[in-house]
Amino acid sequence: MTMRLGFVVQRYGLEIAGGAEYHCRLIAERLRRHAEVEVLTTCARDYVSWANHYPEGEEDVHGVRVERFRVDRPRDDGRYSEATARVLGEIARVEPGRIDPAVVRRTTAAEASAWLDEQGPYCPRVVLALRERQDRYDALIFFSYRYWTTVHGLQAARRPALLVPTAEEDGAYRLPIFPPLFAKASALVFNSPEERAMLEGAAGRALPGEVVGVGSELPTGMDPEGFRRRHGLVAPFLLYVGRIDRNKGCAELFDHFLRYRRESGSSLRLVLIGKDVLPIPDDPAIVPLGFLSDEEKWDALAASLALVMPSWLESLSMVTLEAFWAGKPVLANARCDVLRGQCRRSNGGLYYATYDEFREALSLLERSAGLREVLGRNGRAYFEANYSWDVIERKYLDLLSRVAPEVGRGEAASPAPASPA
Amino acid sequence: MSFEIKSDDVDVAAIMEAIRKRIEEKKKGLYTDEEIKEIAEHRLDAVLDAHDFNPDLIKDFRTDPARWNFLFDPETIYRSSRGPVGKVLGALRRVLRPIQKLFWNPNPMIYALSRQSDLNNYYVHLLHNLSLELTRLNLEVQDLKNRNLQLQGRLEMLARREKTLETMVVYRDDDPALKPKNE
Numbered sequence: 001m002t003m004r005l006g007f008v009v010q011r012y013g014l015e016i017a018g019g020a021e022y023h024c025r026l027i028a029e030r031l032r033r034h035a036e037v038e039v040l041t042t043c044a045r046d047y048v049s050w051a052n053h054y055p056e057g058e059e060d061v062h063g064v065r066v067e068r069f070r071v072d073r074p075r076d077d078g079r080y081s082e083a084t085a086r087v088l089g090e091i092a093r094v095e096p097g098r099i100d101p102a103v104v105r106r107t108t109a110a111e112a113s114a115w116l117d118e119q120g121p122y123c124p125r126v127v128l129a130l131r132e133r134q135d136r137y138d139a140l141i142f143f144s145y146r147y148w149t150t151v152h153g154l155q156a157a158r159r160p161a162l163l164v165p166t167a168e169e170d171g172a173y174r175l176p177i178f179p180p181l182f183a184k185a186s187a188l189v190f191n192s193p194e195e196r197a198m199l200e201g202a203a204g205r206a207l208p209g210e211v212v213g214v215g216s217e218l219p220t221g222m223d224p225e226g227f228r229r230r231h232g233l234v235a236p237f238l239l240y241v242g243r244i245d246r247n248k249g250c251a252e253l254f255d256h257f258l259r260y261r262r263e264s265g266s267s268l269r270l271v272l273i274g275k276d277v278l279p280i281p282d283d284p285a286i287v288p289l290g291f292l293s294d295e296e297k298w299d300a301l302a303a304s305l306a307l308v309m310p311s312w313l314e315s316l317s318m319v320t321l322e323a324f325w326a327g328k329p330v331l332a333n334a335r336c337d338v339l340r341g342q343c344r345r346s347n348g349g350l351y352y353a354t355y356d357e358f359r360e361a362l363s364l365l366e367r368s369a370g371l372r373e374v375l376g377r378n379g380r381a382y383f384e385a386n387y388s389w390d391v392i393e394r395k396y397l398d399l400l401s402r403v404a405p406e407v408g409r410g411e412a413a414s415p416a417p418a419s420p421a
Numbered sequence: 422m423s424f425e426i427k428s429d430d431v432d433v434a435a436i437m438e439a440i441r442k443r444i445e446e447k448k449k450g451l452y453t454d455e456e457i458k459e460i461a462e463h464r465l466d467a468v469l470d471a472h473d474f475n476p477d478l479i480k481d482f483r484t485d486p487a488r489w490n491f492l493f494d495p496e497t498i499y500r501s502s503r504g505p506v507g508k509v510l511g512a513l514r515r516v517l518r519p520i521q522k523l524f525w526n527p528n529p530m531i532y533a534l535s536r537q538s539d540l541n542n543y544y545v546h547l548l549h550n551l552s553l554e555l556t557r558l559n560l561e562v563q564d565l566k567n568r569n570l571q572l573q574g575r576l577e578m579l580a581r582r583e584k585t586l587e588t589m590v591v592y593r594d595d596d597p598a599l600k601p602k603n604e
Contacts (some may be wrong), residue, residue, distance in 0.1 A: 343433055347432065357437075357440060361437075
């Protein structure tokens, strides 16, 4: 008997290129080989306003049946901001990722629920549809713990359910509505051991589940010389891929990098790939290339000296894993436990918490080709061992067979790899 | 299968430890970044608050320098404060000055103390001007902060207005009541 899986996620579409939604799409497309997969989601494309963008109804996306439902009301920024200040503290409104622990401790479940309604996407139709048809699924898989669709969908679930929390160290998981939600899931699919420790700390007990993560759509070849030629890049460069945003640590990166160049006399460039929502310093050493195709991104990775990941709020960082696969070392922000953990476990990257550490680590990477080569080799081996699709699929199938033992395990019945330490 | 990759060639944790040691070596005796940040964040309340600042400080200082500074000139060490007796005593000291100089040379001391008294005057002027300038800058920063807040408020209001208008357009397209009747 073929297993039937229902996915619930806040947004879904080919245009959504990053984050938990992309993660969800990759997993759904992979598990389609072993099960019948359906996705229940909203019509939203923009994660800030949740404005209805996609038409309501069914669509086939890369062979996966997707059903979308209209969001009842878009997010009101002002009200959401006020609710955030009320439950996470005023600091959370000013600096995303920071919270006032005293305010969080005082927050009641009712206040947290009100905050969740403001955050959205407020889409009762997804929950109604799930209630009506969930018996046709052997198991449900929910993505991103913090959204309305996940919280209310998981509460309505009668079937075994996996929760992929994709939690960041932003403090929201401490709100009183979330630890009971983690307990409601049959098992959690963590992105990293750090994420697992963080959520178990909030829940006050061990949570059932596995550290799994996600694979990536890998290229068949990379053209570093072509990339250099196309963009006129002669000097070696450090690469950043992602949204160019203060909340991603880019402002600090610009400061550190320009200071490093001034102090060391280095000719290194900083190449940026991604949409900018932060003014980029007008300096010839910083080269913004805007949003590029996946193919260009892989070529850029192959041409770079190393990837820099300055964000301190990451649940997994797929681009870090992609750099590992491309055999490039990573220079990561040590204030992000997940990134620091990935670098240490893989022996594939260095990390920094202060400018001094940034300077020393970058200088070491710039000077030592041997070190770059060994770090790159380690990163690649780490990726192959933990994030190749065979490994990811086996882990999902193993978890599904544990939470829904009455159903078959599909085609790949070999045992899943051991849990991470 | 192990989640951790062991490499004989490289140990990232050891490299980072070596980097931190190297930084500590370089910074011995210097403030750390955190300490510098903490010092920079201290407000110079007594100086920077405009209402606490005394603009007549220099005038006071000039009017009554004895209140602020010690007075010293080459004759100070021979003077006495005991009225007519003191005057005789002073004259006697000046007569005996050549003999006294056989035992020690007071000139370097006289020079140092005179110079220190002058320096004190300069410092007071300098500090006064610095305080004045800091107070002025503080008021200017406050003014800029207020303007920034006003602009931020206006920006947020415009963003909300834009979002509301966008939402209205979305709903209008979907509202069957607003569609032309011949459709």
